[in-house]
Amino acid sequence: xxxxxxxxxxxxxxxxxxxxxxxxxxxxSTYLYWYKQEPGAGLQLLxxxxxxxxxxxxxxxxxLLNKKDKHLSLRIADTQTGDSAIYFCAEIGSGYALxxxxxxxxxxxx
Amino acid sequence: NAGVMQNPRHLVRRRGQxxxxxxxxxxxxxxxxxxxxxxxxxxKFMVYLQKENIIDESGMPKERFSAEFPKEGPxxxxxxxxxxxxxxxxxxASSRDRLGTDTQYFGPGTRLTVL
Numbered sequence: 001x002x003x004x005x006x007x008x009x010x011x012x013x014x015x016x017x018x019x020x021x022x023x024x025x026x027x028x029s030t031y032l033y034w035y036k037q038e039p040g041a042g043l044q045l046l047x048x049x050x051x052x053x054x055x056x057x058x059x060x061x062x063x064l065l066n067k068k069d070k071h072l073s074l075r076i077a078d079t080q081t082g083d084s085a086i087y088f089c090a091e092i093g094s095g096y097a098l099x100x101x102x103x104x105x106x107x108x109x110x
Numbered sequence: 111n112a113g114v115m116q117n118p119r120h121l122v123r124r125r126g127q128x129x130x131x132x133x134x135x136x137x138x139x140x141x142x143x144x145x146x147x148x149x150x151x152x153x154k155f156m157v158y159l160q161k162e163n164i165i166d167e168s169g170m171p172k173e174r175f176s177a178e179f180p181k182e183g184p185x186x187x188x189x190x191x192x193x194x195x196x197x198x199x200x201x202x203a204s205s206r207d208r209l210g211t212d213t214q215y216f217g218p219g220t221r222l223t224v225l
Contacts, residue, residue, distance in 0.1 A: 004152070033213075035216070040221075041218060041219075042114075042116075042201060042216045042218040042219045043153070043201065043203075043216040044216075045213060045214075045215060045216075088152060088153070090153075095166070096143070096158040096165060096208065097143065097155030097158065098143075098145075098155065098214060099155070100153045100154070102151055102152045103152055
């Protein structure tokens with residue numbers, strides 16, 4: 001199947017910006033998503049971007065998409081300790097199913 | 111509007127027993143998806159159902175696993191004769207329309223432990 005790759009771990013200090021990166025291989029991806037998972041919980045949809053967009057901003061979150069390089073990033077401004085979680089990148093192409101990366105564990109330290 | 115509901119939240123079974131996982135989609139959603147998350151892995155698609163129909167079960171193991179979404183009631187993921195390798199978190203998601211025109215919203219998951 002098509003691959004979605006993410007770095008496994010990121011540590012930032014409270015108040016700094018966090019940037020979580022994702023690469024994918026499916027050239028037919030139509031939508032790309034970012035989900036947040038806190039320990040023992042389900043997935044919370046954070047934001048998504050359509051493949052013909054370059055950028056989407058939603059409060060502290062900024063999503064950048066480089067379709068040529070198949071690279072997606074999520075920037076969290078003014079990162080707080082409550083942002084500590086696992087962040088999953090996911091894409092969907094012409095099928096029915098979301099294709100997820102393995103997740104990036106974000107640790108925010110005081 | 112309640113979100114996607116799953117029960118039980120935690121399920122413990124011994125090897126060889128059956129596990130039944132339930133999912134009630136969000137109100138107004140007629141598309142249900144099941145995913146499995148193994149420890150320290152991302153979610154893997156299992157099956158996509160609409161009311162009374164299995165649309166895509168390409169991610170389901172060929173044996174022991176089955177899913178349904180009846181006209182009335184929740185969607186059920188059934189695992190017969192469970193083995194230790196079935197231990198995982200099982201997530202259900204729902205959408206109003208087919209994904210791509212609408213977004214999938216996830217339930218809290220059922221964490222299955224096989225002893």
